[in-house]
Amino acid sequence: MTGKGMMNAFLALLLLAPSALSAAERLSEREYQALWCEEAGGRAEAVLPDRARVDCLTGEHAVEVDFAPKWAEAIGQSLYYAAVTGKKPGILLIMRDKKDRRYLERLLRASAGLGITVWTVSPRELKAGGGPLLQAHAE
Secondary structure: OOHHHHHHHHHHHHHHHHHHOOOHHHOOHHHHHHHHHHHHOOEEEEEOOOOOEEEEEOOOEEEEEEEHHHHHHHHHHHHHHHHHHOOEEEEEEEOOOHHHHHHHHHHHHHHOOOOOEEEEEOHHHHHOOOOOOOOEEEO
16 A cells, blocks of 8 residues: 555544444533433533532532543532532543543542532443433442
């Protein structure tokens, strides 16, 4: 194969690779938020008096939704939302692959004793057709 032919093959592979991913693996944070919040019976993007937005406000929790690498930010945001709303703090951690387990472990360790309920969701769970899980990991 010539250099130009290899380049064309490489470009074709790059263009096809994203389409090989399932729809669940390409979901944005906001899409996970909307799916989970609906399943939890909450209100997405609830606006606070200071114009901050809670990702999902349920009857019991003020929930921050974030991809796993943003676990530390999620702690502060969930605690703030809880303080303003009077609800319990919660975090939905989006875990896209096995390596994200380390972020969940960090989150659980750092939030121990803070009363934060932590849920996880992954593309695999969404692909299974069961929808986002409402199972809490820790409180």
